[in-house]
Amino acid sequence: MMTEHTKVDHSMENIDALEATTPGPTVLEKSPPRSVKMASNKVECNACPVLCQISExxxxxxxxWGNVGGVLTRIDPVVVMRHPGVRPAVAGAAAPGLASNSTADDAAGHAAGELASVADVAGGNVSAGADDSSMFVSGIASGTTYPDYKPAPFIVASQVRGVDMVTVVTEGIFSYCSFKVKIDTDRYLGPEQSNIRHNGEIVGHVTTAEYGSQMLSLGGVHHLTGGSKKEGRVTCSMMLALGNKEAVELSIDGGAQLVVQAGKAPIVDGKEEQRMRVGCGSATIGIFAKQWFGHADEVVVVDDHITGVLTEHQAGRCLGMPPSGIKMKGRRSTPGRYFQVANPGNGWGGTDIADPLSIIDGFDPAVSHPGLRLLVTSTTGEHAEYYELDEELKPQRKEMPAVLHKVVERIGENCEPSLCSVMFLGGAGGSLRAGVTENPIWLTNSIKQSLTNVTCGGAPAYIWAGGGITLMVDVMRMPDVSFGYVPTPALVAPIEFSMTRADYERLGGHMDHVRTIEDILAKERHRIIDWYDPANPWPTASKPMLA
Ligand code: SF4
Structure with missing residues (x-):
């Protein structure tokens, strides 16, 4: 979690006035003396515009970053990914110890704040000359620089299927960034455009719902830097936790209390969501009409969006079902499809109803008949009731026949588990590019032309169409604890640009900073993780890039 800091001697008064977008080398040289007086046992960190002065x-x-024996040092070792089955070949360089106040959690098992020796994290012996393509230096803990014109922390040469490659590795400091969160539920979370709060501060809003899911937009530049200091701090802290796959509590104005965590079921007003709906009411009718046919005279599928009525629906008509005479509340859209049968809520099918009969206005005596069999179900099958009409055409609740029960169960079986999906969205089209090339537009163009592959912590990034490098990545495809922050406030995220060496040279890359993986493994503190996810292509194996 992001914490308040009192251990920095640097005055923090002017942080809000500063901009942040910077890459940088792993270990920076001590900055030249500045006009600000600095004690001799301190080093100035120039990895971001805050320019902390750090005591030994x-x-x-x-x-x-920390002051280790007078040398500015990146606290966490850079994360190197290894395709499973290949042992690293080079023992890592020894790292000095440091009693720091770092709260970073070293996944190698070290206590928070303890600086591990590289012997710990490098993991021993490896076959020298291992296939380069099986090791990948990620941007996680690679470091940043300020100002931006410095080459990225690591510019790594490798070979992939005989082709010389270069990967430019850095951590981007993102002021322009947000998380788009998809919550698989038809429960009502709150009105569209409503503010979302975390610890009382506004940190985002409810945005356009999608099919079977509610969508949130969280973070963003206006909350990070456009409001009060507290709003910025709280927003940054929330984003850091969300990106690092931690649970985050949110409250929606005029709506629900939520607990959101990437890859986990959402908790809405204290209740863990189980199922994503199979479809809207009309879609559910379309899927299951034939299975109900002959066992019910009418089926109503309650849904906050479209409530379906089988005998009026095209599916029922195609099956030759006679009208039931049912009269529905709400606004009829097309035959068998009704909007707004109730208000949104946490009841049946994402509406506020607890009694399914409350959306039925009655039955037409000229069409209906006593004994008519009526099934009402929700779009997840979590709610379902069976009725038969009495002599006065009033529905009377009866035990549901087994055959109908089976179809209701099948609705549930067809529902996918409800999950929170968290997508990081950031703008990498600014000065960060100067760490890659002297002529940034060539990098932008090479990405658009699929000559350069962009990954974040090894995970594939989707690049939005149009100008700039606006990337989006699923945090579940990134390694744990990929994100950091700086107190400007802004989020720090890993980013890697991979391309052929020839293309890197062509786009004006920093060729004199290209290093081999072996050199990095030998000289830099690093932590190797096995990295193979069938959903993730190996970061340097993009086919268009090598075509
Ligand atoms: S906030 Fe972090 S990156 Fe920025 S100057 Fe301070 S130690 Fe360096």
Missing amino acids: GRTGACDR
Whole structure:
């Protein structure tokens, strides 16, 4: 979690006035003397515009950099990914110890704040000359620089299927970034455009719902830097937790209390959601009409969006079902499809109803008849009731016949588990590009032309059409704890640009900073993780890039 910091000697008064977007080398040289007086035992961190002055044995405001024996050092080792089955070949360089206040959690098992020796994290011996393509230096903990014109922390040469490749590795400092959160539920979370709060501060809003899911937009530049300091801090802290796959509590104005965590079921007003709806009421009718046919005279599928009525629906008509005479509340859209039968809520089918008969206005005596068999169900099958009409055409609740029960169960069986999906959306089209090339537009163009593959912590990034490099990545495809922050406030996220060496040279890359993986493994503190996810292509194996 992001914490308040008092251990930084640098004055933080002017942080809000500063901009942040910076890459940088793993270990920066001490900055030249500035006009600000600095004690001799301190180093100035120039990895971001905050420019912390850090005493020996301490860390800076973001806990990512520390003063180790007078040398500015990235606290966490850079994460190197290894395709499983291949052992790393080079023992890592020894790292100095540091009693820091870092709160970063070292996944290698070290206590928070303890600086591990590289021997710990490098993991021992490897076959020298291992296939380069089986090791990938990620942007996680690679470091950032300020100002931006410095080459990225790592520019790594490798070979993939005989082709010389280069991967430019950095951590981007993103002021322009947000999380788009998809919550698989038809429960009512709150009105569209409503503010979303975290610890009382506005950190986002409810945005356009999608099919079977509610959508939230969280974070973003206006909450990070456009409001009060507290709003910025709380927003940054919430984003950091969300990106690092932690649970985050949110409250929607005029709506629900939520607990959202990437890859987990949402908790809405204290209740863990189980199922995503199979479809809207009309779609559910379309899927299951034939299975109901002959066992019910009418089926109503309650849904906050479209409530379906079988005998009026095209599916019922195609099956030759006679009208039931049912009169529905709400606004009839097309035959058998009704909008607004009730208000949105946490009841049946994402409406506010607890009694399914409350959306039925009655039955037409000229059409209906006593004994008519009526099934009412929700779009998840979590709610379902069976009725038969009495002599006065009033529905009377009866035990549901087994054959109908089976179809209701099948609705549930067809529902996917309800999940929270968290997508990081960030703008990498700014000065970060200067760490890659002297002529940034060539990088932008090479990405658009699929000559450069963009990954975030090894996970594939979708690049939005149009100008800039607006990328989107699923945090579940990134390694755990991929994100950091700086107190400007802004989020720090790993980013890697992979391309052929020839293309890198053509786009004006920093060729004199290209290093081999072996050199990095030998000289830099690093942590190797096995990385193979069938959903993720290996970061340097993009086919268009090598075509
Ligand atoms: S906030 Fe972090 S990156 Fe920025 S100057 Fe301080 S220690 Fe360096």
